[in-house]
Amino acid sequence: MIQELSYVGFASPAVDEWRTYGPGLLGAMLAPDGPDGSVRLAVDDIDHRISIHPGPEDEFRYAGWGLANETDLHEFVDALVDRGIAPTWADLDLCRERGVAELAWFTDPWGLRHELTWGKAATPYSFRAGRAMRGGFVTGDQGLGHVVFQVPDLVAANRFYADALGFRLSDRIVSDHFDVRFYHVNGRHHSLALAEAPGHVGFNHLMLEYQSMDDLGKAIDLLRAFDVPTMQTLGRHSNDLMTSTYIGTPSGFQIELGYGGLVVDDLSWTARTYAEPSFWGHRFTRTAMTTRPGILRPVG
Template identity: 55%
Template sequence: MIRELAYIGVASPRHEEWLTYGTEVLGCGLGPRGGDGAVRLRVDDAVHRITIRPGDRDELLYTGWAFTNEAELAAYLERLRLAGVDVTPGTVDECRDRGVAELAWVTDPWGMRHEFVSGQHRRPGTFWPGRPLSGFVADDFGLGHVVLIVPDLAEANAFYGDILGFTLSDRVDEELMKVRFYHCNGRHHSLAVAQVPGKVGFNHLMLEVNSLDDVGTGLDLAKRAGAPVLRGLGRHTNDLMTSFYMLTPSSFQIEYGFGGIVVDDLTWVASTNDRPSLWGHELTEAGRTTAPGILHDAERVTA
């Protein structure tokens, strides 16, 4: 089964701004530039995990999901094919670009691309943060988590849970926010899907750091750099993450947090929360006037 969120790729006309935003605010390390001029960022010894490519508009291009080895990847892809999912092998150039040994991809019912990989390239002992930072919670837990926007939670659960095999962690169910959270390792969730009728998109990427002081410093640096803070400091009900949300140069958000719980499938029971936060996470004025990520109108396609 899927082991972790390995990487994400986004297109943006403001990709160059990530050279400073990604390092001086987020504290990521710089990876090698892509052949197309892409900015690549590191959070651990993986060669890169965040890629921001040049593009005419902000767009989520792909998410990458890693497997322990090529045998597990091959077995998983065969199971998808037997379930009637159209699986496309990756090219040699795509593998080289993503920094992996093997790659195949599928699309969800609304056209969002998910890549399944093995053999992610690593350079042990080489990660160095872009600013003073105790480090990121990555490595065995992967990059962090992504929250995708979908028009229908039931259909999304049928695809991500029943077909792709993500395990439900829990739900948030309130009048204006309906979200399902899924895990594939000990991180409370590596994937979440939020329902926005008629829309598809990418809400946020969560990066978890090793200390609460790193979160506070990140908040100060975001304000100093003019990165709009969309939700103030708060703590979530489900994963107990203490975090804030800021707008990136490319329309999606970063949740920057500390202290997420680790789940154990032997004892974990999925629950339903009627509110997303124990305290805080209040919308700022920028949060009230900013779209919730990269959005476009939903158009169903064949997965």
């Protein structure tokens, strides 16, 4: 089974802006550049979990999913082959670049790339926050955070991600203008969410969770100095109970900065349906309404 969201990769022409945005605003640590000049960020003692590759346009490149060990990865890949998904084993160069022991990748029916891995490189006590912080990021057995994709067909996407890949449904939020499914692979309420966007596929946001509310507050204070727009005001989600705000990035997608997210117990968890995403707050700003945040492309 997939155990965690391990890492994510994007491409962007604004790659160098991440050298100040990542440490100065988010509080992440700048890791050594990748072989192609990619900017890499660490948020804990794992070598790096966020990569921005140089590229001509903003693009979601890959999500890396961690499995417990070698045996689990090979069994999982074999099971996918039986289901008609045939992952490709990566060569040593790519494994080295990602900092993993082994890697097999595939794309979903709409072209989103996923990498299955084990054995990511780590160095104890190596993380130093990029700015003054009270705590670090919530990672450990909850992985990096969560990613939210937009897909043209939520029912088909659920078949792929839940039935074939084993993502466990946490709950749904369904309203007239909103249809989103949330999935867990560990205690984090969701490591993956899928939102229906008819005719489109894309990446909406990456969520990073702070251990201290003060570090979220400090990020909000720093937005003006870094000239970064708020996309959704501070609010609290109805399902994962996360207190968070959504902000712009140099590369088209958004980052949700959160605090206090719910931890679920899979043995007793029952999926619910909610009508609203938030108890309070999370108002869309004018910037969000005019720029349509996220990296979206039409699909046929």
